[in-house]
Amino acid sequence: MDHGLWTMDFFYLRIMKDLQAVFIIPPKVHLLDIAGPAHLFYEAGDYGVQVRSYFAAIDPKDTRIESSCALHFSDLVDYNSIALRPRDIIFIPGLEAAILLDEKFLRSTAAFGQWLREQHAKGVTICSVCTGAFLLAAAGLLDGRACTTHWKYIDRLQQKYPDLQVRDNCLFVESGSIFTSAGVASGIDLALYMIEQLWGSVLAAQVAREVVVFTRRTAGDPQISIFMQYRNHLENRIHEVQDRLAQGLDQNLNIEEVAGDAHMSARNLTRLFKRTTGITIGQYVDKLRVERAAHMIGEGHTVQATARACGLKSTNQLRFLLKKYEAALPRRLEKMA
Structure with missing residues (x-):
């Protein structure tokens, strides 16, 4: 749907020219983990804010990736070709657990992990959805940090990476400029929260309304803005x-x-x-x-x-x-x- 430019509340719109959002596509990616956040940023762009989205594989040589439900992603870019700046965003979705248990695969992500650490050092915001937290942990970005993942893999993440402060029963956890979220649909909640932080609560409420999705946060999550409260209706x-x-x-x-x-x-x-x-x-x-x-x-x-x-x-x-x-x-x- 083409909304055109929308006149947003001056006090809550935080203009930042040409935000770049990189969506990483690991092998056997869970579709909703990546499609949910990517679509919300698309909707934000449709309301007039400037967003440029990229889709990249963990291995730069891969230009075609099969998802967990056999739908393929193609024409992926090399993440090394993207010049990210402070406050740009990287989203890392979840993937099939069998791959995360494969030590050979985890070792193959070393170059990707190094790139993630370099982006984090530059001030880029890094977000994981579901089991994407395992890739952040493998890169050493979650050491000593509070984090979360899908409820089925909470214990496994803590056991594999004992230096992490893994929290359960949370939709998402913020630790500096690193965000981790629970399973699947919580990536949508996290994306809405990021949109609210970047461009204000009014725009976040408009995007939520556009996709007929409303935040589902618990007491342990960031306080919901008044612009996001009282919106869980279809009137x-x-x-x-x-x-x-x-x-x-x-x-x-x-x-x-x-x-x-x-x-x-x-x-x-x-x-x-x-x-x-x-x-x-x-x-x-x-x-x-x-x-x-x-x-x-x-x-x-x-x-x-x-x-x-x-x-x-x-x-x-x-x-x-x-x-x-x-x-x-x-x-x-x-x-x-």
Whole structure:
């Protein structure tokens, strides 16, 4: 679907020209591990951000790889030909366990592991999905780090690499600029999180909505943004209202105007919003304001500028709002409440 350029919330869009994303294709790769994250970055690019994707084999001589379900990848590039920069991303998907148990195969990945270490030293973000964590471990990138993998291989990863801090019951684990995720679909959650970190929560919510996938995170995972919360529904009118509220926060929109744009009455919108999301429109707007305030103040904006950007008339109103939601504030902002 061609979305064209989309006007995104200025405060949450982090523009970075021509991000490069490299998707590694190991032999017997699990399709969803690679296709899920790759498609989400495609959707992000379709919304107007600049993403250039590459697909490369572990062995540069391989230009055609058979997946675990017999679908083939061809015309793969040599990863050595890609000049990566800080904050570019490498995704390493899972592959059949029998290959990971083959010591000959693991030894054959030495050159690839060296390349990964060089990219990590340059500031490139490295992400693994499912058993892709074994390839990071073989490269020595997970030594002493917290990490995770598919639940069936948690014990095996810990036993094979005892210096790792392997965690179970996690969708994904962040350790510096290295991310590891659990099985298959968790790569989609990780890709959404990366999109949120790169270009903001509004875009991440739009991409999630586009592919009809919503985050499924546990208490041990990074806190879900307000832009990603209350979105696990298929009511298109409410999605549009949520987008309008997020993008027009500084305009202090009134309920009648928003309801009119959604082609319903204010009373009907109020009822439908509460029934769909579980909270009122007022509570939702408050949460939007608190998150924007936390973001802006964290980046050094003045309290006065932050209040205006949140659609508030005074700094006292902002302080009252932060006090009301004090429990949800980052620690560095608790003193403001």
